[in-house]
Amino acid sequence: MTRRRVRTRANLLDAAFEVFAAKGFRGVAIEEVCDAAGYSRGAFYSNFDSLEGLFFALYQQRGDLIADQVAEALSIDVGLDVSAAVDRVTEALPLDRDWLLVKTDFLSHAARNPIVAQTLSQHRARLRQTIADQLARPAAEGVLPPVLGDADGAARAVMTAYEGVTAQLLLDEDPEGARAWLRRLLTGLLTAGSAHTARPAPDDAAR
Numbered sequence: 001m002t003r004r005r006v007r008t009r010a011n012l013l014d015a016a017f018e019v020f021a022a023k024g025f026r027g028v029a030i031e032e033v034c035d036a037a038g039y040s041r042g043a044f045y046s047n048f049d050s051l052e053g054l055f056f057a058l059y060q061q062r063g064d065l066i067a068d069q070v071a072e073a074l075s076i077d078v079g080l081d082v083s084a085a086v087d088r089v090t091e092a093l094p095l096d097r098d099w100l101l102v103k104t105d106f107l108s109h110a111a112r113n114p115i116v117a118q119t120l121s122q123h124r125a126r127l128r129q130t131i132a133d134q135l136a137r138p139a140a141e142g143v144l145p146p147v148l149g150d151a152d153g154a155a156r157a158v159m160t161a162y163e164g165v166t167a168q169l170l171l172d173e174d175p176e177g178a179r180a181w182l183r184r185l186l187t188g189l190l191t192a193g194s195a196h197t198a199r200p201a202p203d204d205a206a207r
Contacts, residue, residue, distance in 0.1 A: 021098035131155040
């Protein structure tokens, strides 16, 4: 791809993100994405074969970027300090409302399309493995609650809590409150019934 075409494709993806977040995948026409990006339909079709193809490419681009950011944020080993692990996981997981709107649309789309569902599953598995790596030592040393099983089981619990909190965020539009609640929820999940008590975060103790 030429440098100009790379830039055009990137601008179309950025414009699509804003339009999809504002109107939803089913409510968007190709012309709206072109207008938002400042390009013609010809420029669109030289990069994507359909609106669905654009949506798929957008999710892959954003999903990979977020997975990379989470992996980098969790690359520091916190050892057996479950509180530190909770802090890092809570800060790393994205709570951007526009991304959550796009991701929710993609989930609905994936439920009707096996190929799309496979991409969604791969993205979720990558995030889950990154979290499991962070929790591997506490799980191996028996620091985490036995009911969660191994590190993968603990990571699945974290992902479930995260998805529940993000669903509420779409309704109340309070990202800071959502992050504080996620921290409290993960602290409870990862320390309940264990011999180790996690320290509460300063902002949570005040709530």
